[in-house]
Each structure stands twice: as C-alpha cells, then as structure tokens.
Amino acid sequence: MNRILKNRVTLIYTLLFLVWIFQFDWIKETLLFFLDSKNTIVQRSSLFELAYQHSYIVLLSTTLSILIGLSLAIWVRLSRSEELKQIVLQFSTIGETLPTAAIIALSVPMIGYGNVPLVLALCIYGILPIVRNTIVGLNTIPSEVQEAAQGLGLTRLEQLIRIDLPLALPAILTGIRIATVINVSAATIGATVGAGGFGVMIIAGIRTYDTLMIIQASVPVIVMALWFDRVLRAN
Template sequence: MSAAEPLFHWVEPDARQVIYSRADFYVLLGRHLFVVGIAALVTISIGVSAGIAVTRKRGSDFLPLVGQVASLGQTFPPVAVLALAVPVLGFGTLPIIVALMLYGLLPIVRNTLTGLQEVDAELITAAHAMGMTPLQILRQVELPLAAPVILAGIRTSVTINIATAALGATVGASNLGDPIISGIVNGNMAYVVQGALTIALLALSVDSLFEVLQRQLRSRLSAS
C-alpha cells in the first residue's frame, strides 16, 4: 500500500494520512480468508449432502423443501441476518460466518441438484447392470460427472462471500472490511479504496483459481 501512496493522496488530497495503518493488510487478509473458508467448508458440506440426499429415492419428497430453504437464505440481506444474529450470538466472527453460510448455500445446492440430475440415465443403468451398488454408482459415476457443475456453484458461492464478508467489520469481525468501514466513518475515501481494491483482487484471484480447477476437471472427464 505504501508504494501506491501518491495514488491515494490523489483520491483524498486533504487527508493527512491516506494509508490505513490500524492493522497490517496481510493480517486482515488472513482473517478475511479464515471467515470465508470456515463458512465455505460448512456450506459445501451441507449443500452437497442435501443435494445428494434429495436426489435419492428415499429423499426425493424433500427436494422442493430443500430448494426453498436454500433460496430463503438469499431472500434475507446479509445486513438483516447480522442484525438478527448479533443479539443471539454476540459481536465478533460467528455472526458473519452464519450470514455467509445462509447467503452462500443456494448456488451450491442448486448446482448439486442440477449436476446430479443431468447425469445420463443410461450410464446409471449400465452401472447397475455391472453389479455396482448405489453407493458405488454415486461415488464412481454420478459425483465425478457432476463435479464440474457442483464446482461452478461452489465458485459462485465463495466469490460472492468474499465480498459479503466485509460486512463483518460492522459487528466486530476484523477483516478487509475494516478499512472500508473506517473510511466511511472518517470520511476518508483512500481507506475505502484500499479495502475495496484488496477485496476485489482477492475475489478475482480465487475466481481464477476455481476456473483452473474447472478446466482440469473437464479435461479429465474428456480424457476418460
């Protein structure tokens, strides 16, 4: 950030200090990744498991319910979720993790359902004919074929939550949202730009990483 100080002086020429210094940016980055990572792990586990469960015969009756519950998470703005969670969970990291879990669930559930439902029925029939058990079919046929679509949902969920996690700074969860909130409170647009640029670069980097993983999955499926 210090290398770009002239740019930030141009953004906020009247400010005596234009570089956010209350915490190192690499520390804020680590906290940001921690919050997003924990929320992603829980959301992926719940979303993929729910998608698998309702695409089985025993759970098919619950498919509409799972879709509605997953959609419900995105009908509430993250700010509203935080406002409801703070009185129960207190200030800190936990409320923003809960908000990210609710907000990031829909893309994962939706893509898991789509990926599994689009697996060619003839392949499943052939696997049955080969004597494979339902669990073997799921692990060796359905999930590998559905993996690129599921990964696309995870990619969307994580990328959105990287930006949404900045709201955690409003409830005491220190992360890359700190410079943004501090800049808004103090009227220092240089702080806001620093936080926003860092979050944008992080989101683009993670999105590019997922794109590479998707290409590798597609190439493996094509080769097999």
C-alpha cells in the same frame, strides 16, 4: 493457450494482491496524486492482518457451506425423492433471499458480536449455489448412463461415488466458485458487528470520509474475488 492465459492472469492477480498488501506505500504515493486525502487516522490493524482475517472468515464459512450443501444434495440424491429435493431447494432459496445484513443483525442478540455471526451468515448464504448446482449437475447425467449403472448392479452409494459425483464435478465446482466469490465480497459487511477483515477499514474510511482508506481496503477484496473466480474454474 487458454491455460497459459489463465495462469498468467492468476499470477497477475496474486502479485497485485501481495504488492497492495505489503507495499501499499508505493501505491499510496500514486493515489495521493489523484486524491485529496486527509489520511490522518492511525490504523490499528495492518492490511496484512485484515487480509488474514478476511481469508480466514471466507474459507471457514465456505468450507462449512460446502460440507452442508454437499451433504444435503447427496442426501437428496440417495433418497431419489422428488419431494425432498423440492423442500431442500426451497429452503436454500429462502437462505439466499435473506439479506446478509439481516442474518447478521438477527444473530447478534443470540451469539453476540464478533466473527461468529458473520461466518454463520456467509455459510447460510453459500449453501444455495452449492446445493442447487450439485442437484442440477446430478440431474443432467444422461439417463442411459444411470440406467446402465443401475442395471449392472451398483448400489446407490456405489453409483454416487463411482459415477454420479465425478460426472457432476464441473457443476459442483461452479457452485463452490459462486459461493466463494459472493462470500468474499459479502464478508466486508461483517465489520458492522465487530468481525474482522477488510470491512473494518472500509467502514472506518466511510465514517471519516477518507477515500484513500476505502480504496485501500476495497481493491484487495475485488482482487481476491477475481482470484478465487479464476482458480476455482474447472479447466
């Protein structure tokens, strides 16, 4: 039952997203009925283009977060060092408390305008949930399971691959899901430094007081976030 429901909801999100992106004219008519929009600006990028850029930025930054986050957590695990664990958790917490805007602003002078500072900021932002969830997931493995694995003569690496990671997988997936969902919405801010994505249209809409335009670009962001939230659930 749950599975069917989940698939159906995912399907609805997918359809809504596609219709919104490719057939926005249908929706526009309905929305204009409620809104008083000037709708005078000629858009340079199509919604499809923005969607492509947005997904590209999110997927790239989240993939980097996963690679870095998992490596850090695995390094902590293999070292069995409590100190190292605290240091890694501290650093990733710091990464989380820095506002995305600040990271972007700080990186522009060094890297320049465009997609790169945004990807960097999102990547740093996504590391914490992944590191923390992976470490917590590995820590919740029952002690007798760990003792048995060790006592049977598995090396730390063999334990990690055969026992620890499979058992921590649900927690790791949760971390990835949180990171992705955060990044989908946080990516909109990248437009301020010349990055692509739905943010471009949202910022343009804000500048010209065009409500329709803001809605046009923010609804797909919400739907995309909801879609990832569904798809990346473990069961």
